Amino acid sequence: xxxxxxxxxxxxxxxxxxxxxxxxxxxxxxxxxxLTDVTEQPPGAADVVVRPGSADEVRKVLLAxxxxxxxxxxxxxxxxxxxxxxxxxxxxxxxxxxxxRIVEVDEDAMYVVVEPGVTFEQLKRHLDxxxxxxxxxxxxxxxxxSVLANALLDxxxxxxxxHGAMGQWVNGVExxxxxxxxxxxxxxxxxxxxxxxxxxxxxxxxxxxxxGTTGVVTRAALQLQPRPAARARWFAFADDLDTxxxxxxxxxxxxxxDDVGLMTWPAAKMLFGATxxxxxADDEPFxxxxxxxxxxxxxxxxxxxxxxxxxxxxxxxxxxxxxEDLVRAVPRxxxxxxxxxxxxxxxxxxxxxxxWVGSYGPGAGWVDGAHKGLGVLEEHxxxxxxxxRPMAGGHYFVLRFVACFDKGDxxxxxxxxxxxGRLADVVLDQGYVPYKASADAAxxxxxxxxxxxxxxxxRVRGLLDPDGRMNPGRW
Numbered sequence: 001x002x003x004x005x006x007x008x009x010x011x012x013x014x015x016x017x018x019x020x021x022x023x024x025x026x027x028x029x030x031x032x033x034x035l036t037d038v039t040e041q042p043p044g045a046a047d048v049v050v051r052p053g054s055a056d057e058v059r060k061v062l063l064a065x066x067x068x069x070x071x072x073x074x075x076x077x078x079x080x081x082x083x084x085x086x087x088x089x090x091x092x093x094x095x096x097x098x099x100x101r102i103v104e105v106d107e108d109a110m111y112v113v114v115e116p117g118v119t120f121e122q123l124k125r126h127l128d129x130x131x132x133x134x135x136x137x138x139x140x141x142x143x144x145x146s147v148l149a150n151a152l153l154d155x156x157x158x159x160x161x162x163h164g165a166m167g168q169w170v171n172g173v174e175x176x177x178x179x180x181x182x183x184x185x186x187x188x189x190x191x192x193x194x195x196x197x198x199x200x201x202x203x204x205x206x207x208x209x210x211x212g213t214t215g216v217v218t219r220a221a222l223q224l225q226p227r228p229a230a231r232a233r234w235f236a237f238a239d240d241l242d243t244x245x246x247x248x249x250x251x252x253x254x255x256x257x258d259d260v261g262l263m264t265w266p267a268a269k270m271l272f273g274a275t276x277x278x279x280x281a282d283d284e285p286f287x288x289x290x291x292x293x294x295x296x297x298x299x300x301x302x303x304x305x306x307x308x309x310x311x312x313x314x315x316x317x318x319x320x321x322x323x324e325d326l327v328r329a330v331p332r333x334x335x336x337x338x339x340x341x342x343x344x345x346x347x348x349x350x351x352x353x354x355x356w357v358g359s360y361g362p363g364a365g366w367v368d369g370a371h372k373g374l375g376v377l378e379e380h381x382x383x384x385x386x387x388x389r390p391m392a393g394g395h396y397f398v399l400r401f402v403a404c405f406d407k408g409d410x411x412x413x414x415x416x417x418x419x420x421g422r423l424a425d426v427v428l429d430q431g432y433v434p435y436k437a438s439a440d441a442a443x444x445x446x447x448x449x450x451x452x453x454x455x456x457x458x459r460v461r462g463l464l465d466p467d468g469r470m471n472p473g474r475w
Contacts, residue, residue: 011047014092017064018050026051026098034075034085034093038347039355040405040416041083041438046073049093055174055182055218058094062216063180065092071469072178074212076116076146081355082438084153084211088473094216096146103219105131109195110224111171112136116148116217123147127224134224137166140261140387142347148220153436154209156391156398158292159225161252161259164392165360165435167208171196171221175207178215178465186221194221206460209435212471214464228294230301233323235333236312237285238262244287245367247315251291252394254311256304259292260390264374266383270345270404271332278383285319287386351406355416356387357423357441358400361432363390366397369430373401373423380419399432442475 011029018027031046047070052058065072071091078085087093100117105127114123120136121143127134137157139150150157154167163169171194172186185203188194197204206214238244244262251260264287269278280286291308295301312320327333346354361369366388374384385402401423405412424434424441428448434441446454461468461475 013068014048014064014070017068018048018061018092021057021060021064022050022052026053031087031093034073034078034087034095037078037080037083037086038353038407039081039083039438040353040407040413040420041086044073044086044088045090046087046093047090049095051095051098053098055099055176058096058099058176058216058218059180059182061092061094062176062178065469066179069467069469071472072216073471074116074216076149077119077142077144079142079145080149080153080436081358082436082441084436084438084471084474088439091469096216099218102126105134105224106193106195107131107134109193110134110226111194111221112224113194113219113221114148115219116146118147119144120147120150131224133227135227136222136224137163137169147222148217151220151222152208152217153211155436156389158259158261160392161257161261161390162255162393163223163225164395168392169223170204170208171223172204173207173217173220175215175217178467178470183215188221206464211474213461213474215470228296230295230298232293232301232305234289234291234293234308235321235323235326236289236291236317237319238287238289238315238317240286241367241370243316244289245363245370247289247312247317248388248390248397249363249394250311250315251308252390254307255393256293256307257291258294259290261290262386262388263288263290264384264386266385267345267387269383270349270385273345275350275404289317290323346402346404349404351408351412353405353407353413353416354402355405355420356400356402357420357427357434358387358398358436359427359432359434360391360396360398361427361430363394363397365430365432366399369399369427369432372430373399373426376419376422376426377401377403380415380422382415382419399427399430437475439473446475 028049035043071089072094073087074094075085076096096116099115101115103113105112120138137159139157151166151170154165172188174184176182186197207217248260251257265280266278293304377384382403387400388398390397405416424444
């Protein structure tokens with residue numbers, strides 16, 4: 001029997017059933033901390049929080065949820081910028097932080113199998129200590145965030161320019177469907193090695209960018225990369241977006257560099273503690289490029305430095321600093337020198353609000369889209385804060401527009417909601433598609449999508465979650 005969400009009866013039944021699965025210490029009706037996040041998204045509602053410790057406990061939780069007709073919202077760190085883990089229709093918050101095991105590292109096939117609670121800090125420490133010849137990719141995000149969640153949401157990290165969005169790094173998953181069925185995808189669904197998704201039907205894609213609506217992933221096999229013998233990181237300053245794009249495009253197409261990231265001037269102001277009424281001086285660069293170079297030897301690295309210098313010179317970028325020199329001169333740049341890191345200037349903004357619209361799309365629309373999006377930010381009273389990079393060797397680019405705000409200021413929250421909606425339309429107009437899409441952005445995507453795409457997605461969602469209980473309110 002399906003019970004009305006939020007009723008005392010459903011809450012009592014859920015608490016009793018879930019306590020039998022995970023024990024009383026891992027079930028609580030104190031749900032308040034799960035109902036909001038750092039974004040402008042409104043608070044949610046939930047009946048109970050459960051913290052499973054294994055895939056079998058996840059299976060039993062989902063069986064209990066199915067029996068009660070209860071919605072299920074999975075969460076790990078709860079730090080995202082699209083409100084994706086705010087429970088929207090009550091029911092169960094499935095806190096996966098106890099599932100924090102690094103299950104396997106295969107040095108030969110270069111992959112790691114992780115559970116949802118494994119953090120970037122934990123994985124880096126494990127690889128550095130136990131498998132020093134291998135590395136993963138790390139974002140400009142808190143080290144406490146989930147490696148698996150970032151991959152499932154098709155996020156980007158410091159090796160994404162070379163290897164693509166993180167969903168492409170997933171060799172396969174183990175997941176529990178809404179009805180409690182346990183599935184495995186990729187090669188690991190057939191043999192005992194998760195070496196790739198090929199040459200099988202790509203069922204792994206059912207769990208990428210679907211935001212927990214198709215099932216709960218309890219482990220994933222993620223590609224690792226060889227640790228390079230030599231590395232150099234540079235900062236380069238660009239006076240305008242055309243110059244920056246010319247350099248990024250050329251650097252990406254050589255195939256010689258690991259990463260080229262971009263942030264516009266408000267990031268530097270905020271790094272030094274400025275929050276309001278930001279102004280760019282006439283002699284300050286408009287954008288900062290972060291260039292990461294590696295080589296199998298010092299000679300190879302030296303050759304790549306020469307290539308990089310020629311490309312920057314040809315683009316008209318004259319100011320270049322090795323990161324270590326810049327950090328020695330200006331210690332506040334230290335967090336940018338090593339990943340994973342915590343960008344406190346974003347997380348500690350007065351009022352605690354942080355949000356963005358990030359998108360992937362073709363390079364041909366990048367400069368125009370960047371100008372239009374920055375204009376929308378400024379029109380709404382926010383500084384022109386852009387984060388960008390080429391992806392997958394330059395096959396596509398990132399446009400991400402960032403806004404920090406005071407969550408306690410009702411008027412400012414409304415301005416943020418308005419600007420994020422407009423930015424979602426701006427990037428779609430440029431042929432870009434939002435990633436980690438909020439519920440609002442997802443609706444805008446579906447409104448423009450080919451009808452066959454919408455029909456196929458509806459069929460898939462209907463098959464895997466016919467009652468619409470899995471992370472409801474998304475897609």
